[in-house]
Amino acid sequence: MQISTYCGLILLIVASCCFSIPIKQSNGCGYEACNLGDPNKLNVHIVPHSHDDVGWLKTVDQYYYGARNDIQHAGVQYILDSVMMALDENPDRRFIYVEIGFFWRWWNQQADDMKAKVKQFVNDGRLEFISGGWCMNDEASTHYNSIIDQHSLGAEFLRDNFGECGRPKIGWQIDPFGHSREQASLLAQMGFDGLFFGRADYEDRATRNRTRTMEMVWKASANLNDKGWLFTGVLPNGYGAPSSFCFDYRCSDSPIMDDPHFQDYNVDERVRTFIQIAHDEAVGYTTNHIIMTFGGDFQYGNANEGFKNLDKLMKYVNAQQTNGSNVNVFYSTPSCYLYALNKVDRAWPSKTDDFFPYASNPHGFWTGYFTSRAALKRYERHSNNILQATRQLNAFADLNLRDSIFTLSEAMGVAQHHDAVSGTEKQVVAFDYAQRLSDGIAVAENVVNQAYAKLLPKDSQSPPLVSQFLCQLSNISQCLQIDxxxxxxxxxxxxxxxxxMQHVRVPVRTDYTIRDPTGQTVFSELFPISEPTLNIPGRTSITQKQIIFKASLPALGFNTYYFETKPDQVTSGESKLKITHNEECVLKNQNLRVDFDDQGNLHQIINLNQNIGVSFSNQGFYWYQGFAGNNSQSDFQASGAYIFRPVASIPQPVSQTRSLTCIIAESVQTAVIVFNDWTSQEISLYDEGEFVEVEWTVGPIPIDDNIGKEIIIRYNTDIDSQSKYYTDANGREVLERTRDYRPTWNYTVVENVSGNYYPINSRIWIKDQNRQLTVLTDRSEGGGSILDGSVEVMVHRRLLYDDRLGVGEPLNEVAYGEGLVVRGRHFLIVEPPTSSARFHRIGSQRLYMHPIVTFSLTDQEYVNYSAAYRQTWSALTDTLPLNIHLLTFEQLGQKEYLVRVEHYFELFEDDTYSQPVSFDLQSIFKSLGAINSTVELTLGANLPLAELQRLEWLTGDKESSRMAVSKEASLEGTTIRLTPMQIRTFEVTLT
Structure with missing residues (x-):
């Protein structure tokens, strides 16, 4: 070492000793306690964090306890233990935590003294909860109902244990694979001030970095004006530390070695490198504040290691200010960084579209996970249906069993994780998610039983009610308990x-007489179960028939139907069926007509009321061959759980021929179209039905040719769609898509198919001036319009290669020793564009919130049963407007309820139903009592709306995001006014 260099180092050490960062005394939590840095310097906000997946390569239990470290070395309980010790050592340190599903577990295991210490950390702003959901939810495959629920679950825990200092104000979606406009809108409605995320399309990121638009005001709703605005920032390094500065034990970067007597002393080099990185990062941002994340997947298992090095790094970097450096570095949090940006008081660019699809390289479009694990995606949606119904029954029966329902609520919270419902987890973890939902449903079933035990008996003298049960395999026409x-x-x-009004199908071995709640015999028909259904692997029932009848159900209530076997001499309704094979087939009811040729091709759908029709050609199943690359570079990117990369842009039909069986009954008319032994569809029209229902069955997808396959349904029409198509965001607002185009940058077309795929959470449509074809889905799926006039929806995937994005195994689901069979439903709507909204809004609601069917065995004759039990009941006596939806109805405690109501039409969708609407909240509570008080809350239900104060932002076009509580948010008695797409949340107390 030269003498001049040595002298310089000694001077640096002396200066450092005199310039060490003073420990800032806490001023409490919140924005006012933030360190805003030096207005004359480049302020670097250091944000220590750990990203803890609630299941991925290991189950949520294994991650928490640190089990199976041979798969991945990760133990969340040790991370939290270690972080608390590190925070205790230095009050200047900061840490943020996100996944409350993990923190809740850890908290429940702590002694009182540790809980008191953690509360003090939170009150001092040293530990901050960011986002605050049960998990960091996926944004493509999640339904808005479940996004709200999982955030509310975490927010409630934080409110109850940490008060206002624990209330999250910032969204932190650092790892999801693309970002939904609706997610941002929901966070804004929860009262959040901002959102940061880590992943953006490689071209989008480059453009934003070059034009210094990495941070913006996201106008995340086309309906809610400034109430849906959210300041949004793209993080500079994903969510990891800057290059060469990872101090976690799993990293190989050099620590800060600051003893000049040792040969490996590296302070000079580390300081120079860090200052250069800070300046380089600042080039893409517009203020003198930048953010640096220090953390990653399951980091801070040894928090002392990370914090000790960060303490040193900040000390030595700041020491260089005496030598002219303008870099000022300090511990911070995302909320303090956001507040610093807000105080800069400048105008920001704005954005109105979303961040889908996400590509990490020219051939790496993360659009496969929109469909991956299609069965789990449907099971999650089904579980939410049961959860909401169970909450309602618990409330109206006044059971106060919320703690029991928590089992399913918690399982649903976990299932929203971006490696859960997304389908990007290992197979064993997918099984664990499904098991958790199943266990939650079993507990919910018991609550449903107890609710009916109170609601059904006419008086206290009624005999005990026989247990009610769900038939979980009714989707494959199996219910062994009633066989x-x-x-x-x-x-x-x-x-x-x-x-x-709903047609109900019940698998039976013989014919039954069915009595409705008035005792009248209901018209019913025996209908054959299709061969593809009978042949599904794992179906053990020998039942080959199903009885179909029409049920007209009261609003927010139940009907009971009594079944009794018909005497042998009574002629079965099955003889009235008209069945043809491979002949021209016409399905027709009061509203629609569907034509098939003798080859089983869907020819046209005619809307009889509107006198319009859509012609189809080659509708059916096709498959893309998944690219079998080695992932060594972009050109060799394989198709896998995350990535959809087809070998060719033109899919192949699954079969050149098909068979058609047409079954005409009075209740339903069905065309059963079998393409081969692993793909089929049943297209049905029900009496008085307004939708064409397509039930599809796919699997086992063959792979004996060593080719991975991605299965789509294509609806090819004569609609002149002119490259435009429309998809929903998380089941709510709809966005216009244009093929091979991005609204915010010059898009380079590399992947013609996967680059045009978007999440379809509930619906997709194409239209021309006079006609619109809408496809409603029963789960989240991926799809798009790759050709004008065509809609394609991917329904199943089976692949043989891993895409090397972490999961470490191919997406090759099996069951019963062969490929997994998946089945689902689409609703098809043909309407003029001006009138289609009513049908697709109501239809999508029915698909995600359909009636819950329970069965009960009885040995009572009908006359005795009807004398003892109530067979119909409704919570409502008033008719409520069609454009209002009851999103949440949950009993919080004795006489306390949480209610969310929404206007579920958009502006300008419908001349009638897109108007503001008012109704009396008391109408929902008439069966429970009179409303004593009503407090309106934020969407997350953790703060009275009147107390909400959000930061104000100014956009480049001089618009302000000032969000005051408007007059329409006030209550006049119990009358509520809703505007299009508005959700309002209330805590209601009864007298």
Missing amino acids: GQDRFTLTLWNPTIHPV
């Missing part, structure tokens, strides 16, 4: 606030 029974009852709970 061969002489009598049973079927009860349907309608969870919506509007009357519903």
Whole structure:
């Protein structure tokens, strides 16, 4: 070492000793306690964090306890233990935590003294909860109902244990694979001030970095004006530390070695490198504040290691200010960084579209996970349906069993994780998610039983109610519990606030007489179960028939139907069926006509009321061959759980021929179209039905040719769509898509198919001037319009290569020793564009919130049963407007309820239903009592709306995001006014 260099180092050490960062005394939590840095310097906000996946390569339990470290070395309980010790050592340190599903577990295991210490950390702003959901939810495959629920679950825990200092104000979606406009809108409605995320399309990121637009005001709703605005920033390094500065034990970067007597002394080099990185990062941002994340997946298992090095780094970097450096570095949090940006008081660019699809390289479009694990995606949606209905029944029966329902609520919270419902987890973890939902449903089933035990008996003298049960395999026409029974009852709970007419299918071995709640015999028909259904692997029932009848259900209530076997001499309704094979087939009811040729090709759908039709050509199943690359570079990117990369842009039909069986009955008319032994569809029209229902069955997808396959349904029409198509965001607002185009940058077309795929959470449509074809889905799927006039929806995937994005195994789901069979439903709507909204809004609601069916065995004759039990009941006596939806109805405690109501039409969708609407909240509570008080809350239900104060932002076009509580948010008695797409949340107390 030269003498001059040595002298310089000694001077640096002396200066450092005199310039060490003073420990800032806490001024409490919140923005006022933030360190805003030096207005004359480049302020670097250091944000220590740990990103803890609630399941991915290991199950959520394994991650928490640190089990199976041979898969991944990660133990969340040790991370939290270690972080608390590190925070205790130096009050200047900061840490943020996100996944409350993990923190809740850890908190429940702590002694009182540790809980007191953690509360002090929170009150001092040293530990800050960011986002605050049960997990960091996926944004493509999640439904808005479940996004709200999982955030509310975490927010409630934080409110109850940490008060206002624990209330999250910032969204932190650092790892999800693309970002939804609706997610941002929901966070804004929860009262958040900002959102930061780590992943953006490689071209989008480069453009934003070059034009210094990495931070913006996201106008995340086309309906809610400034109430849906959210300041949003793209993080500079994903969510990891700057290059060469990872101090976690799993990293190989050099620590800060600051003893000049040792040969490996590296302070000079580390300081120079860090200052250069700070300046380089600042080039892409517009203020003198930048943010640096220090953390990653399951980091800070040894928090002392990370914090000790960060303490040193900040000390030596700041020491260089005496030598002219303008870099000022300090511990911070995302909320303090956001507040610093807000205080700069400048105008920001704005954005109105979303961040889908996300590509990490020219051939790496993360659009496969929109469909991956299609069965789990449907099970999650089904579980939410049961959860909402169980909450309602618990409330109306006044059971106060919220703690029991928590089992399913918690399982649903975990399932929203961006490696859960997304389908990007290992197979064993997917099984664990499904098991958790199943366990939660089993507990919910018990609550449903107890609710009906109170609601059904007419008086206290009624005999004990026989247990109610769900038939979980009814989607494959199997209900073993009722096979061969002489009598049973079927009860349907309608969870919506509007009357519903529904055709019910019940698998039976013989014919039954069915009595409705008035004792009248219901018209019913025996209908054959299709061969593809009978042949599904794992179906053990020998039942080959199903009985179909029409049920007209009261709003927010139930009907019970009584089944009794018909005497042998009574002629079965099955003889009235008209069945043809491979002949031209016409399905027709009062509203629609569907034509097929003798080859089983869907020819046209005609809307008889509107006198319009859509012609189809080659509708059916096709498959893309998944690219079998080695992932060594972009050109060799494989198709996998995350990535959709087809070998060719033109898919192949699954079969050149198909068979058609047409079954015409009075209740339903069905065309069963079998393409081969692993793909089929049943297209049905029900009596008085307004939708064409397509039930599809796919699997086992063959792979004996060593080719991975991605299966789509294509609806090819004569609609002149002119490259435009429309997809929903998380089941709510709809965005216009244009093929091979991005609104915010010059898009380079590399992947013609996957680059045009978007999440379809509930619906996709194409239209021309006079006609619109809408496809409603029963789960989240991926799809797009790759050709004008065509809609394609991917329904199943089976692949043989891993895409090397972490999961470490191919997406090759099996069951019963062969490829997994998946089945689902699409609703097809043909309407003029001006009138289609009513149908797709109502239809999508029915698909995600349909009546819950429970059965009960009985040995009572009908006359005795009807004398003892109530067979119909509704919570409502008033008719509520069609454009209102009851999103949440939950009993919080004795006489306390949480209610969310929404206007579920958008502006300008419908001349009638897109108007503001008012109704009396008391109408929902008439069966429970009179409302004593009503407090309106934020969407997350953790703060009275009147107390909400959000930061104000100014956009480049001089618009302000000032969000005051408007007059329409006030209550006049119990009358509520809703505007299009508005959700309002209330805590209601009864007298």
